[in-house]
Amino acid sequence: MSAHDHDKVWPTGLTLKEAEEVHSYLIDGTRVFGAIALLAHILVAATTPWLG
Amino acid sequence: MNNAKMWLVVKPTVGIPLFLSAVAVGSFAVHVAVLSNTTWVADFLSGKPLGAGATAALPLPADGTAKVAFVEGGAAAIGQQVLVILPDGTTARAVIGAPAGSATLN
Numbered sequence: 001m002s003a004h005d006h007d008k009v010w011p012t013g014l015t016l017k018e019a020e021e022v023h024s025y026l027i028d029g030t031r032v033f034g035a036i037a038l039l040a041h042i043l044v045a046a047t048t049p050w051l052g
Numbered sequence: 053m054n055n056a057k058m059w060l061v062v063k064p065t066v067g068i069p070l071f072l073s074a075v076a077v078g079s080f081a082v083h084v085a086v087l088s089n090t091t092w093v094a095d096f097l098s099g100k101p102l103g104a105g106a107t108a109a110l111p112l113p114a115d116g117t118a119k120v121a122f123v124e125g126g127a128a129a130i131g132q133q134v135l136v137i138l139p140d141g142t143t144a145r146a147v148i149g150a151p152a153g154s155a156t157l158n
Contacts, residue, residue, distance in 0.1 A: 023056035
């Protein structure tokens with residue numbers, strides 16, 4: 001990928017750098033959601049008959 | 053950032069709501085499935101101790117067995133009506149009669 005491609009505005013109106021920034025927020029959000037969900041599922045597994 | 057390039061061809065204003073909606077619908081469906089296939093969530097929400105549902109869900113006795121409900125504290129007497137739960141779940145009323153060859157009940 002050349003330097004020109006790095007500044008290219010793609011059909012969505014984003015450059016590669018902007019797309020990576022959007023993606024980083026999505027990944028961060030997914031990680032936080034996953035961590036909270038994991039904690040919630042551990043608590044449910046420990047305190048209810050879930051999973052027998 | 054493996055998949056960041058998707059935002060070069062998928063508008064974030066479309067892709068992000070779609071992604072979040074998929075997560076929401078998926079997790080909602082899983083929780084509805086747990087609610088509708090177990091008894092302990094309903095037990096918890098109605099204040100019963102967890103696990104009480106297991107005893108309430110005992111299988112019916114073998115075919116042909118009927119259950120009779122008694123009113124606690126009331127002595128069964130000749131002529132008294134009792135509620136009978138038939139094997140298919142329907143109810144009927146039965147009247148207590150003296151056993152053959154016996155003059156009294158008890």
